[in-house]
Amino acid sequence: MSDPRPRLKLTFAGEGFRQGAVPVTIVAAKLQALQQAMFHAAAAASGHSGGRRGIWYNRFRSAAELTFASSHQSVLVIEAELAADPVLHEELRIGQQAVDILFNIAQAVDQDNFENIQINRYDRDFLVRSLEGLMPNSGDQYVVKLEDCRSDKHPAVTFTAEKRLRLKTYIPSEDQPFDAEEVTIVGELIKIHVDAGEDKITLRCNKRNIDCHYGDALRDQIANLIAGSIVEVTGFATLGDRNQIDQIHQIVNVEHESMEPLRIARFEYGGRVFALTSPVSVNIEYADGLWVYNYPSLNLWGYAERREKALENLHADFLDLYTQIAEEDPVKLDGAAQQLRSRLLALVESAAGGQANA
Numbered sequence: 001m002s003d004p005r006p007r008l009k010l011t012f013a014g015e016g017f018r019q020g021a022v023p024v025t026i027v028a029a030k031l032q033a034l035q036q037a038m039f040h041a042a043a044a045a046s047g048h049s050g051g052r053r054g055i056w057y058n059r060f061r062s063a064a065e066l067t068f069a070s071s072h073q074s075v076l077v078i079e080a081e082l083a084a085d086p087v088l089h090e091e092l093r094i095g096q097q098a099v100d101i102l103f104n105i106a107q108a109v110d111q112d113n114f115e116n117i118q119i120n121r122y123d124r125d126f127l128v129r130s131l132e133g134l135m136p137n138s139g140d141q142y143v144v145k146l147e148d149c150r151s152d153k154h155p156a157v158t159f160t161a162e163k164r165l166r167l168k169t170y171i172p173s174e175d176q177p178f179d180a181e182e183v184t185i186v187g188e189l190i191k192i193h194v195d196a197g198e199d200k201i202t203l204r205c206n207k208r209n210i211d212c213h214y215g216d217a218l219r220d221q222i223a224n225l226i227a228g229s230i231v232e233v234t235g236f237a238t239l240g241d242r243n244q245i246d247q248i249h250q251i252v253n254v255e256h257e258s259m260e261p262l263r264i265a266r267f268e269y270g271g272r273v274f275a276l277t278s279p280v281s282v283n284i285e286y287a288d289g290l291w292v293y294n295y296p297s298l299n300l301w302g303y304a305e306r307r308e309k310a311l312e313n314l315h316a317d318f319l320d321l322y323t324q325i326a327e328e329d330p331v332k333l334d335g336a337a338q339q340l341r342s343r344l345l346a347l348v349e350s351a352a353g354g355q356a357n358a
Contacts (some may be wrong), residue, residue: 005082006099007149012076014142015265020073033133038064040130041098044123063094103154110157125217135164137258139311141265168253180236189231212248221254230257230286259284269315272353
């Protein structure tokens with residue numbers, strides 16, 4: 001008799017992870033995000049209408065908890081099976097329905113279409129935000145693919161960094177405050193209020209403290225933030241004197257900004273694409289209102305007020321370095337530049353979109 005319990009598959013693939021070499025921190029974070037999404041889907045499937053505070057998900061463990069089933073490593077593939085006991089028919093029914101809801105929401109996120117989702121907006125907001133945790137961060141050169149191993153009724157969904165960026169425009173169900181402007185700020189998280197007075201966080205931005213109020217749908221993300229970390233908040237705000245932000249009345253999106261080194265397997269700018277023999281790890285910092293990307297081994301830099309622009313500047317800096325050193329006539333270079341040229345030529349496996357000098 002076949003096992004009726006659903007089995008989900010996560011695949012980590014892309015240039016950033018060769019031979020399935022995925023950092024454990026990324027694997028752990030994506031598996032946690034998948035489990036949290038399953039708990040929210042089970043809450044929606046059961047019709048649970050209570051608040052999701054504290055360890056609310058314990059009531060859904062018997063129906064929606066996932067257990068490790070198997071893994072493969074040419075590209076890293078992890079299979080996780082629903083833990084619901086098939087003898088406990090109600091729990092299994094909720095678990096199976098939760099998988100259906102999970103994939104329906106994932107397809108809606110993938111297609112940027114939420115009109116035909118047949119669950120209430122409260123459940124939908126929680127699920128959309130939990131799926132965000134499965135997506136790569138901005139600039140990451142890998143994808144995460146979610147599949148249902150034991151059913152062909154759910155198309156596979158591929159999560160990318162571009163989709164995570166697009167999801168920032170999703171508006172939770174709370175009403176927009178009157179006469180408010182949408183803004184984005186980045187700063188150090190210095191206070192977190194969860195179930196203690198006002199539901200808000202406080203960011204230190206440009207030497208000012210800004211209170212940011214959040215709704216229930218963002219509770220998971222808020223609870224998982226770490227004081228002292230760098231956080232980006234988008235929301236509706238009122239502006240004070242000199243157009244300064246006084247406070248954010250409703251957070252639309254909140255994101256912990258990963259400061260983990262970025263693995264880059266190719267540099268691309270100005271129509272040139274440089275595929276590397278192996279990925280390089282680029283350091284990330286945020287200081288004095290600027291994002292800074294740095295690869296010390298080649299003295300590469302990129303910095304800007306927006307993270308995406310800083311990364312673009314890093315790619316532009318690599319193009320400048322390669323054309324000025326690797327594609328220059330070696331007789332015109334001094335000893336240090338010739339050594340740098342040799343390192344660049346050894347690092348770049350192929351260069352497309354331009355003609356290198358002989």
